Amino acid sequence: xxxxxxxxxxxxxxxxxxxxxxxxxxxxxxxxxxxxxxxxxx
Amino acid sequence: xxxxxxxxxxxxxxxxxxxxxxxxxxxxxxxxxxxxxxxxxxxxxxxxxxxxxxxxxxxxxxxxxxxxxxxxxxxxxxxxxxxxxxxxxxxxxxxxxxxxxxxxxxxxxxxxxxxxxxxxxxxxxxxxxxxxxxxxxxxxxxxxxxxxxxxxxxxxxxxxxxxxxxxxxxxxxxxxxxxxxxxxxxxxxxxxxxxxxxxxxxxxxxxxxxxxxxxxxxxxxxxxxxxxxxxxxxxxxxxxxxxxxxxxxxxxxxxxxxxxxxxxxxxx
Numbered sequence: 001x002x003x004x005x006x007x008x009x010x011x012x013x014x015x016x017x018x019x020x021x022x023x024x025x026x027x028x029x030x031x032x033x034x035x036x037x038x039x040x041x042x
Numbered sequence: 043x044x045x046x047x048x049x050x051x052x053x054x055x056x057x058x059x060x061x062x063x064x065x066x067x068x069x070x071x072x073x074x075x076x077x078x079x080x081x082x083x084x085x086x087x088x089x090x091x092x093x094x095x096x097x098x099x100x101x102x103x104x105x106x107x108x109x110x111x112x113x114x115x116x117x118x119x120x121x122x123x124x125x126x127x128x129x130x131x132x133x134x135x136x137x138x139x140x141x142x143x144x145x146x147x148x149x150x151x152x153x154x155x156x157x158x159x160x161x162x163x164x165x166x167x168x169x170x171x172x173x174x175x176x177x178x179x180x181x182x183x184x185x186x187x188x189x190x191x192x193x194x195x196x197x198x199x200x201x202x203x204x205x206x207x208x209x210x211x212x213x214x215x216x217x218x219x220x221x222x223x224x225x226x227x228x229x230x231x232x233x234x235x236x237x238x239x240x241x242x243x244x245x246x247x248x249x250x251x252x253x254x255x256x257x258x259x260x261x262x263x264x265x266x267x268x269x270x271x272x273x274x275x276x277x278x279x280x281x282x283x284x285x286x287x288x289x290x291x292x293x294x295x296x297x298x299x300x301x302x303x304x305x306x307x308x309x310x
Contacts, residue, residue: 026227029056029234031048032067032079034186034215 051233062166065089065139067218071097077223078234081215083141083185084293090218091303098224099304101217101235102281102290108206109272111141111185111213113149114193115200119180123200126153133161135170135182141213142167146183149201152209168192187265203272214290228308235308242275278310 048056059076061067064086070076072095081103090097113134115121121128129150136146150157165173167189170182174193181200182193201209217235224231244250276284284290285306294304 026054026077026223026230028054029048029052029223029227029230030075030077031056031058031234032061032070032076032082033058034061034063034067034081 048234048237051237052230054230062168063137063140064215065137068095068097071095071218071220077220077227078231079218080238082218084214084216084290085141085144085297086139087216087218088294088297088299089139091300092298094300096221097218097303098221099216099218099285099290100224100231100308101238102276102284103215103217103238104273104275105284105289106213106215106273107203108145108201108211108213109203110187110190111145111183112190112203112206113142113146113181113183113200114174114190114197115181116174116177116179116197118177118196121180121200122198123153123205126150126155126200129155129181130159131161132181133163133179135163135165135173135179135184137166137170137183137185138162138164140185141215142183142185145206145211145213148209148211149183149206152205152211153200191265212289214284214293216290232308236310239278239281239310242277245270245275282306282309 045056045058059070061070061079064079064083067076067079067082068086068090071079072090087097087099115129119128119132134146136143147157163173163179165179165182167182167184167186170179170184171189171192173179174182175196181197184190184193201211217238219231241250280288285304290304
């Protein structure tokens, strides 16, 4: 019984972790720059 | 900046925001409005991490002589390096906390003037140049091609580029990132750094679109080329060396920068 509970908890933990990482991935990247100095190299 | 290439490589939209100085970049990162700062001056970065700001240094944007960051005295003031002590008691414009303040401090040591005896007014480069032109200040320390061009229309550099180099003054701009973004998006950060180095390589080989860059930077092509000529865009190998034992490492050590805020793991 203990083993079953432990396995279920393990799966739940792994799922939560995956969901957290997926949610934290940026949907946009916000970049600051100074063009007067750092003229880009397009 | 080939903005579309960044969005494509990172797989999400990349929003670019122009900032007037590196201190404002730090503020925006702390406020949660900016993830990555490209070409942040090293001094604003050092000041930020000394104040325990949760940001890290992941790349060197460029190393440069003092062609792009300098102090200019007005012709009207008659002040040159030969009589620089006459700056004492007068108004000078300095963008505090930036690389220009570092240049100001080091230049005053070289010319033997006491900065504590000057009336230092905090101004962004564009404001400082305007104040020099109008005669409100006798010297303005600035960065950026357009500001320096405006200032030198009514004055001269206190130290030439060669004199500043001989005095050991050099500049480094870096790429910084919030620790939160670095932790949550290591793949995107690596892509960003890799793409930047690809652009550097293209520039070194003369493959950059100068007209597009001129338009984006609001500088004339000739002025922009002149500004760029003072920059050294390092290769990944040179960058790693600068960060571990070269110019960047020495600079950080010289200013007692907290350890553990620099990583080379995102370099190509």
